[in-house]
Amino acid sequence: MVISGCGHRGIVEIVRAAKGHARVWADTVVGGFHMAGASRRDIGSVIAAFKEMGVSRIAPARCSGDESRRTMEQAFGEGYLPAGAGARFSSEPQAGS
Numbered sequence: 001m002v003i004s005g006c007g008h009r010g011i012v013e014i015v016r017a018a019k020g021h022a023r024v025w026a027d028t029v030v031g032g033f034h035m036a037g038a039s040r041r042d043i044g045s046v047i048a049a050f051k052e053m054g055v056s057r058i059a060p061a062r063c064s065g066d067e068s069r070r071t072m073e074q075a076f077g078e079g080y081l082p083a084g085a086g087a088r089f090s091s092e093p094q095a096g097s
Contacts, residue, residue, distance in 0.1 A: 001026045001028040001029075001030060001089065002014070002015050002018045002026060002028070002029045002030070002031075003030050003031050004029070004030070004031030004032055004033070005031060005032055006031075006032035006034050006062060006063050007031070007032055007033050007034040007035075007063075008034050010034075011029070011033040011034065011035070011046060012045075012046055012049045012050070015029055015049075015050065015053060015055065016053065019053060025054060027054055027055055027056045027057055028055070028056075028057040028058070028059070028081075028089070029050065029055050029057075029058050029059070030058070030059040030061070030081070030083060030089055031059070031060075031061055031062070031083075032060075032061055032062035032063040032064060033046070033060045033063070033064040033065075033068060034063045034064070035060075035063070035064050035065045035068040036063050036064065036065030036066075036068070037065060038065060038067070038068055040067075040071070043067065043068050043071045043072070044071075046068075046072075047071070047072060047075045047076075051075075056076070056079045057076070057079040057080075057081060058072055058076055058079065058080060058081065059080075059081035059082070059083035059087065059089060060072055060083060061083035061084055061087075062083075
């Protein structure tokens with residue numbers, strides 16, 4: 001699992017860097033994607049990059065932006081995890097999954 005506070009430097013770059021350092025690749029990205037006000041094109045580019053890197057679960061929070069969260073929820077379906085204060089995440093499969 002990659003956890004980002006606020007992705008000021010670019011969430012894709014953060015995930016790429018994490019992937020370059022990981023011994024075992026996690027498929028989940030959680031945190032602030034710093035995409036409030038991003039264009040649909042930019043949101044689509046992030047979605048495509050995530051999928052290319054094998055990201056299948058995301059939990060955009062905080063500074064990710066409403067449009068970004070809506071679009072990513074559509075793109076990732078069940079892999080979209082609502083995030084916010086008090087949210088809990090696990091890298092382990094859930095019962096019934």
